[in-house]
Every structure is written in C-alpha cells, then in structure tokens.
Amino acid sequence: MAKKKNKNFAQHLIEQVKNIFKAIFTTRIGYTLFSLLVVVIGSIFAIRYARGSWRLTKNGIVANTGLLNVNSFPTGAQVFIDDRLVTASDDTIYIDPGEYHIKIVKEGYSIWQKNLSVQEELVTQTNATLFPSAPSFSPLTFTGIANIHPSPDGQKILFHVKQANTPTNNGFYLLELTSNFLSIQSGPRQISDDVPALELDKAHVIWSPDSQEIMILVDEKFGRTEFLIPVDKKSSLLEQIDISYLRTKTLSAWEEEIYQKERLFLEKFPPEILQVATQSAKNVYISPDKKRLLYTATANVTLPEELIPPLPAASNQAEERNLKAGNIYVYDREEDKNFLVLNEEIRPNFPLLNLGVENSDLDKKTENSNLDEKIELSFLNKQLLSDDLFSNQIRKLEASPEAFLRLQADLTSDKETTALNFNNYYSGVSLNSLQWFPDSKHLLYVADGKIQIMEYDSHNNTVIYSGPFIDEFVYPWPDGSQIIIYTSFSPDSPFNLYAINLK
Structure with missing residues (x-):
C-alpha cells in the first residue's frame, strides 16, 4: 500500500513538472524568463571560467x-x-x-x-x-651638422649647417620626427639663413615650451645679437629685429608656462613622493604618459609604504623605498612602486654642449675658463619649478615677476647657462642622463660607450648599439621605432644624424 502511494506521488510530481515546463514554453513570458535564466547561469559560468575560477583539464x-x-x-x-x-x-x-x-x-x-x-x-x-640584435641604420642628414637641439614636444630636432655646397643652403634646419613617409622623404627643412659673422654653430638656442619658436642667443664676441623666430617657415636673420630688450620678459613667460604644466601633471602624484621630488631630488622627469617619475635622490630619506591602496595583479618586482643620495629611481603612481634604476656614478650628468664645434675651439674655451666655473657648469641639474605644490596659491607672472627668473642666469655674460637650464628642463638628453622612452615603460641611456635600454623596473637591460657615436646625443623617435645618434663612420666624413631602426 505504501509503495503504491509513493508511486502515485512520484507520478503526480512528474505531472506537475511537465505542467510547469509546458506553461513555460507555451507562454511568451515563461519562455522569456527561462531564456533569461539560462543566459544568466551561462554568463556566470563563462565569467568564472575566464577569470580562472575553474578550468577543464585532462584530469x-x-x-x-x-x-x-x-x-x-x-x-x-x-x-x-x-x-x-x-x-x-x-x-x-x-x-x-x-x-x-x-x-x-x-x-x-x-x-x-x-x-x-x-x-x-x-x-x-x-x-x-624585444629589440633587434643587429639593427639597421639610415642617415637623416648628409652635409655635416652642429648645434643640435630637440624640441620640448619631442617631435622635432633643430640643427645648424655651415658646410653646404651652396652658401644659401647654410643656416638652421628643422627635422620633423614623423613616421609619415612623405615627410621622411622630404628630409630636413631650412628655417633660417646663415650669418657667418655670428658663428651660429656656436650660438645658444632655447625652444619655446610649445615647440613653435626658437630664441637664438649670440655671445658678445660674435655680435651679441638675439633673435626670436618661428619654426614653421624660413626666416632671414638679417631682417629680424634684435629682441634683447624683450628677452627677459619672453623667457619669464616661457618659465611660467613650464611651471603651470609641471604643476598640473605633478598634482596627480601622492604628497609624499612630491615632497621627495621637490626637497630631496634633482633631475625629475615625468614619463610621457604622466604616470611615473624618474628622479635622482639628493638625500637619504625613506618613502612611506602604501601611499595608495594596493592594486590587484600589481608588479611583484623588488622595489626600494629607502632612498640613498646619488641613486636614480622611478616611482610608479598607479601601483605605488619605487624602483632603483642606476647609481649616478654609472651615468654622470654633464650638459650637452654645442655638438660639432671644432675641438680647438673647445680647448680654447676650456683653457680660458676658471676651474670652479667649469665644475659648476659641468653639473648643472634640473630642479623643479613647482616647489610650491603644497600651497593653494599658484604663482602668477603678473603678481610676482621675480618668481620666474630661476632658469635665467646673468644673460649679459652667461647665455650658455640660461640655455642649458631651459634645455635641461625639457629633456634628459641635455644632461646626458637617462631619458624616458616614448612608451613610458623603458629608459634610454648611455654607459660604457654603449647605447642601452631597460625597463623602468631595471630589468631586461639591453645593449642597442656599441659602435662609434658621440654619446652626448642619443634621442628616441617619438613612436619608439628608431633611436637617433650623432656620429661619423669614417675620419673623412662630417658628423651627421643617423637612425638606428628598432622595428
């Protein structure tokens, strides 16, 4: 009797389930709800599988x-x-x-x-x-060049030519660092004529922060003339007015622009690293993606832990938060990681002089310089302008003109230092120091007579090139496809720019 009762119950339960499924598949709402349920369950399983919560194996x-x-x-x-x-x-x-x-x-x-x-x-x-083991080379200039200056935006290189076959082709030229085939084929573009009496291959050049103008400062012994010309067209220097009376005002306005941009980018970093950058560091350079800081410590300090909440799947590479003076570090604000990169002794800082100047001229300059002045000039370093990041008051040129004279030396006697101060601010190439590679993940530098590149956590150090080159100028192409060097491959050939092809 009990078995018959259980059998009837089972049959009744089956009938009820059948009726439920029948109701589901014979009504639009029921079918929709069932489909939604299948999709939700399937999505949950798919997401869990994709995240690695479970996976199917042979076992x-x-x-x-x-x-x-x-x-x-x-x-x-x-x-x-x-x-x-x-x-x-x-x-x-x-x-x-x-x-x-x-x-x-x-x-x-x-x-x-x-x-x-x-x-x-x-x-x-x-x-x-992965970088090529035997990269190819291609010439970028041919006539012999000097006085090389990359632009602040990293998209252009300015240089001077004085050995062209035709005198009218001498002057300042602009090389656009573009991957556009037509621009590459057209080559460098002349933006000024030459004035031999001014010895423009020895002139001091300062780029405007927006990379649209250049200021040319000629030393007193060559005429003490100063020009401001645009780079989007060719200018005749003899037709330009001397802007000496506007120089200080113009440079102060440029310094204010640099300060404002720097402050804007640095405000995204934790206060603790900003305190280090402004008080205990030099040669601070922000990565192209504005997420990392490259800096050299000038004091022994400790960077606190967990400045930001830890991120999942963050880098597990060893970091160093006990900073030592003379060491070079990279701080990553996304992951709150601080990596030891190099010691300053491996890559000492010294300024980029006017490349291409005859050795005899350089020797005379060295002989006539005071030893103390040489030492001071040889170790010019970049110090942040925005040392007021903890203040709510932003400096304004109109309110405090004296606040924007920090990059300007006594221009009546020392135009070189002023030019170096501005150029150092724009790029580490002027200090012959480490430079950010355009991908913000690598650092480019020269050591032991070799061009090397490494990841910003100091891993995978790779020698790119170990042949002849002037190590005061090594510069990356904006898209990271090439590295530009300054060299001559034979004693009888003039020095020119060459591209090391990485792709």
Missing part, C-alpha cells in the same frame, strides 16, 4: 587558477615557463597561482626574461618588448 575540473597573458612586440616568439617551452606569443595561459620564470625568445631579437607572480583569478601580463 578533470581544476579550481582557482590564474591567467598569464604572454604578449610580446613583435609577436610570434617562443615562450618558456620555468625553462619549458609552452606556447608562442601572443597567448593566454591558465596556470596555477605562484611565481614563474618567464623567458620569451625570438630569433634576431634580444631575449626577454623576468620572474612573474600569477595570482588566483587575476591576469598577469608580460608586455615584453
């Missing part, structure tokens, strides 16, 4: 894995995990949480390797850039 379901996104530039490189060939880039691998030694290898390119930590249900990326 069944494995829970709580992480994801390793192995990407490289260029792609198609072999990927080794703990010395075992696993896949080729680009690929995403589900892997157990833990620390792994990742090596990425492509024939004809530098090897990239790093220890990376993979965390549960998080994505870890390699973002590996």
